[in-house]
Amino acid sequence: MARFIFITGGVVSSLGKGLMAASLAALLQARGYKVRIRKFDPYLNVDPGTMSPYQHGEVYVTDDGAETDLDLGHYERFTGVSARQSDNVTSGRIYQQIIARERRGDYLGATVQVIPHVTDAIKQFALADTDGHDFILCEIGGTVGDIESLPFMEAIRQLRNELEPLQTLSVHVTLVPYIAAAGELKTKPTQHSVRELASLGIKPDVLLCRTEHPLPDTERRKIAQFCNVRAEAVIPALDARSIYSVPLQYHQEGLDSEVLRGFGITDAPEPDLTRWHDVTERYFNPEGEVTIGVVGKYVGLPDAYKSLNEALVHGGLANRVKVNIRWIDAEVFEQDEADIAAQLEPMHAILVPGGFGERGSEGKIASVRFARERKVPFFGICLGMQMACIEGARAAGHEEASSTEFGPTEAPVVGIITEWMSKEGLQQRSAEGDLGGTMRLGAYEAKLAGNSHVSQIYGGATEIFERHRHRYEVNSAYRDLLEKQGLIFSGMSPDGLLPEIVERPDHPWFVGVQFHPELKSKPFDPHPLFSGFIAAALAQSRLV
Template identity: 90%
Template structure:
């Protein structure tokens, strides 16, 4: 029988509910339990696929092709459990499905209402595919009191009544601010937040209190008394030096123990936290340091590259190396050529990430050229690989080489794909169709050339599976011309039609991939491409 942990937030947003859910799941998993985490998003978008990175951060893609909230990346990185489409639901998806059924007449003339139809749909999502699990953690986006989250709160209230008494648990994440002028922690915001939650019929069992200063015992008892929870169930959550130290920190504060106690579980096996000990040891005790420049267009919001940032850290963990990331706006290279050398010469590695649109593209191409000409380790991901191919084409004499994503071009080295093969068969798209959910999404196999650099990086593998999210592909008509210039296509789709990986054998480390390897990297299992890239950057650092 699966037990359900409902995680809500109050006072302010961005308290780290996703990180808290991931850390708690990791602690339960360390005790031998099978876990899965789900995210309820109250916004009306069907998924975040069409949302600006500045609005929502990165879009995290699952193996089965779902475009989901970035919190699912935390879930995967901390537990190693692959997220699925069924692990993220939005108000938009709920209402879309209900309205489609209403239009078909599935409700047999009944009046369609928030209660019971919307809340029933949310409950069905929460309870689905949980037969083989011990714990299902459900994180509700937003903060208590938001109008759009009310149907989700009502669904939780109903589930807590409908399931067995010791089958559900409410964890509420709040803020205990420190007022410097008064020199005091203030508990009143937490009290008000819990009162708001209680007014919706939900009594929290555990409070996780985010704070910048330690929680005195007196304030802890005060919170417990006014919020009607046990004092030991008030868990202080101080700011951590690294997100990877959070599971250990929460364990020391007793979070997992209090959760199990609230479920009536008193004989749980002790946690095996050895892999988290290793991760934190590697993070806090590096033996080297490198500087990686990420040349992108969304660098004003680091969450736009959340998985990429963490994958670079993981590459550092694999090499016991501290990775310092320099976020570089690609547009500055288009405004001032002198900035190219000034910004890129101090770097030990250059990474051009994925993205959409023409803005900053010439700056990215200039970064590729600098890495090629100066033998700096280069890693191009998705659009970054496409920019590497355009740069190679221009150096080969195709002066007007470009992508049809940026407009009409006489030399379309990169163009839109309208059909491709998947496990479900031939996929077809219209070039002028909907944007949401129409890209090449999810896990696809790629065949690697024998004796290639990337094959060695993958441990000699000849076939790999990686996650994709793109609408444009390198035009295979240019492969022969590009390979004559030294850019080798060392990875292709199994049918040989779609380029997946390029590399330069005459370069210390030059790899471009059409997929997003950062989505599968984990602190205790760094992705081999990032481990190899950081190793090359470390070697570069010893040359300068």
Template identity: 80%
Template sequence: MARYIFVTGGVVSSLGKGLLSASLGALLQARGYKVRIRKFDPYLNVDPGTMSPYQHGEVYVTDDGAETDLDLGHYERFTGVSSRQSDNVTTGRIYRDIIARERRGDYLGATVQVIPHVTNAIKEFALSETDGCDFIICEIGGTVGDIESLPFVEAIRQLRNDLGRDNTVSVHTTLVPWIKAAGELKTKPTQHSVREIASLGVQPDVLLCRCEKPIPESEREKIALFCNVPKSAVIQALDARSIYDVPLQYHSEGLDDEVLRAFRIDDAPQPDLARWHDIMDRLEHYDSEVTIGVVGKYVGLPDAYKSLNEALVHGGIANRTKVNIRWLDAELFEHPEADFEGELEPLHGILVPGGFGERGSEGKIASVRFAREQNIPFFGICLGMQMACIEGARNLAGISEASTTEFGDTSEPVVGLITEWMSEEGLQKRAADGDLGGTMRLGAYEAKLAANSHVATVYGSTDISERHRHRYEVNVHYRDALEKGGLIFSGMSPDGALPEIVERPDHPWFIGVQFHPELKSRPFEPHPLFAGFIGAALKQSRLV
């Protein structure tokens, strides 16, 4: 039977519950245990798929096509365990399913209520698909005291009774702020937060206290006394050098030991943290540096490109190279007074990421052209690949009106809306005027690579599987024209209908992909495309 760890937060948001869950999972995994991590989000959206990146950061996509919270990216990067549809649930999805059952008459005329119907549905998600797992870590989004979080807190209270106290542990994250004027840390916010969650029937077993300065022993004793936990269960969480140092830092503070002690597990093996020490060694003792320009639409919020940022770091780890990222607003490149060349010329690599909508598209196309003409390594992802195809069509294939139907009617739809495609489940169909949520080509799809292509060399294989999230595709009918202009279609869907990868053989490193390789990159297993891109940027840095 799997044991459950419930992670909650109080005082303020952004205390690092996601990194705590991911790090704790990594530490338990390093001891030989099998873990699974889940995220419970209290918002009313069915999933984050229709939310603006400025509202909720990036949308993370799983192999089975779920659009999920970005914290699932942390879970996968730290544990290497692929998340599933069942690992992220929202209030909106819970209520949608309950209302559908009520309309079908599944409740046999009963009055449908938060307790027991909503809490039972939450518990069903928590308990589903746990075979073979030693620990299930469940992170509850938001903060204790939020109205929308109450059903989830009640559900974990019930689960602690259902499963038995020896099979559940509650870890609560709080803030211990440093008050500069007083010159001391204050424990009262933590006391109030623990009192709040305890009043709802959940007594924390372990406290993770975010702080800017070390917590003195006297303050730990005070927190332990007022919060009803052992002093050893008061774990300080100082700012880390890197997110990949967090597992090492939490282990040195005794987090995993304290969690196992709360489960009364005394014979757990010591963790093997060699790979985390190696990652930190590579991050801190690098041989060289490169600067990568990301020409995007949502550069005002780094979390909008969270997985992309981390994948670039992983590429640096693979090459023992520090990656400096310059976030460049594509829309600014569309203004006549913009110093376009001055921004791009010093870069060792240019990356155009995915996105939606027309804003900034001409700036992205201009940056593709600059990378092509100046022989700067270029990497286009999703919309970035589509912009590379439009740039090639306009400037090398003689199709001056080339565009995408995403931006409106066009006489030359080099990129167009896809309404049918093949998947493992068979033919998928979507309507042009259908709902936005969940209607894209989502999840893992296979692709076939040309045997003599650059990407086949990068992957070391001609058969790959990558995760997708897009509604528009490069029109295969323009293949001949684009290839005459030097842009080769080196990766296709197995049926040959959908272009997956384009490249320029006459360029030092010019690759565009329709999928999102950043979603499968790990610090201990960097994605080959990012490792190759940073390697090419490293060569470029030596030419400058």
């Protein structure tokens, strides 16, 4: 029987509910329990796939091709449990399904209402696909009091009544602000937030109090009295030096013990936190440092590259070095080419990440050229690989080489893909279709050349499965031209039609991949491409 932990937030947004859910799941997992984490997003988009990164941060993609909230990246990185389509749902998706049923006549003429139809759909989502798990953690997006989240709150209230006693537990994440002028922590916002939650019929069992200053016992008891919880269930959550020290910090404050107590579990084994002690020891005690220049178009919002940022850190953990990331706006290089050398020369390696649209493309191509000519380690991901191929074609004499994503071109080195093979068979899309339905999404197989550099990086593997999210592909008709110029196609789709990986054998470390390896990297299991990239950057740092 799966037990359910419902996680809500109050007072303000951005309190770190996703990180809290991931950390709690990691602690329960460390005690030997099987866990799964889900995210309920109240917004009306069907999924975040068509949302601007500046609006919502990165889009996290699962093996089964779901475009999901970036919090699912935290879930995977902290637990190692692969997320699924069934682990993220939005109001938009719920309403889309209900309206489709109504149009088919599935409701037999009944009036379709929020209660019971919407709440029933939310409950079905929460209860589905839970076999074999001990705990299901359900994070509710937004803040208590938001009108958008009311159907989700009502569904939680109903579930807590319908499921068995001791089968559900409510954790409320709240804020205890420090008023500098008064020199005091204020508990009133937490009291009001809990009162708002109680007015919706949900009594929290555990309060996680985010604060910048230690929470005295007197304040914990005060919160407990006014919020009707045990003092031990008021858990302080101070800012941490690293997100990877949060599980250890929460365990020290007793979060996992209090949650288990809320379920009536008093004989749980002590957690094995060896992997987390190792991660934090490597993070806080590096034996060197490298600087990586990331040339992108969404650098104004770090969450737009959240998984990439963390994967670079993981590569540093694998090599016991600190990774300093310099976020560089690709458009700057289009305005002043003289600035390219000034900004990139101090870098020990250069990475061009994924993205969509023409803006900043020439700056990315200029960065590829700098890395190729100066022999600086280079890593191109998705659009970054495509820019490497366009740069290679231009170096071979095709100055007009470009992508059809940027407009008509006489040398379409990159073009839109409308057909490809998957494990389900031939996939077909229309170039004029909805943006949310024309991409190659999820895990696909790639065949590696046996004598390639990238095969060595993967430990001698000849086939890999990596996650994709893109609409355009490198045109394999240009393979001979690019390989004569020195850019080798070292990874291809199983049918040999779609380029997956390119590399330069005459370069210290030059790799471009069509997929997103950052989505599968974890602090205790760094992705080999990022481990190799940071190792190359470390070697470069010793040359300068």
